[in-house]
Amino acid sequence: MLSWLRKRLQRHEMPPQRRISVSPVRVTHDDKAIVLRQPNGAAEQILWSDLGSVSVMTSDGGPFEADLFWVLAHRDGRRGPVVPMDAQGEHELLKAMQRRLPGFDNMAVVEAMGSASDASFVVWEHGRREMSGAS
Numbered sequence: 749m750l751s752w753l754r755k756r757l758q759r760h761e762m763p764p765q766r767r768i769s770v771s772p773v774r775v776t777h778d779d780k781a782i783v784l785r786q787p788n789g790a791a792e793q794i795l796w797s798d799l800g801s802v803s804v805m806t807s808d809g810g811p812f813e814a815d816l817f818w819v820l821a822h823r824d825g826r827r828g829p830v831v832p833m834d835a836q837g838e839h840e841l842l843k844a845m846q847r848r849l850p851g852f853d854n855m856a857v858v859e860a861m862g863s864a865s866d867a868s869f870v871v872w873e874h875g876r877r878e879m880s881g882a883s
């Protein structure tokens with residue numbers, strides 16, 4: 749009943765200022781590996797064949813600092829590269845993961861994007877194909 753008032757008031761609210769910058773971190777991939785390069789030249793890689801899981805880690809640090817990360821883990825459970833979602837090449841990595849990883853859970857990615865707290869969302873696990881929202 750008061751929705752008209754709520755809409756009128758919301759029109760005058762200023763949205764929070766988001767970071768516009770792109771991370772200096774760069775992620776690349778080819779048919780064999782995913783490579784994360786830091787601005788200082790340090791590099792970390794994981795072979796597609798060694799990939800055990802992919803998660804999205806969220807934090808409550810947004811909107812003024814990075815708050816979404818891809819966490820790539822080895823099959824033996826060791827953490828691999830952690831890729832900020834504003835890293836150069838991240839969008840291309842997402843497309844490659846959707847294409848290459850059977851059962852990649854796009855709905856879990858969407859759920860993670862809506863999180864404003866410290867959380868982790870598994871979007872793919874080796875050997876598990878029946879995840880919801882798979883494309």
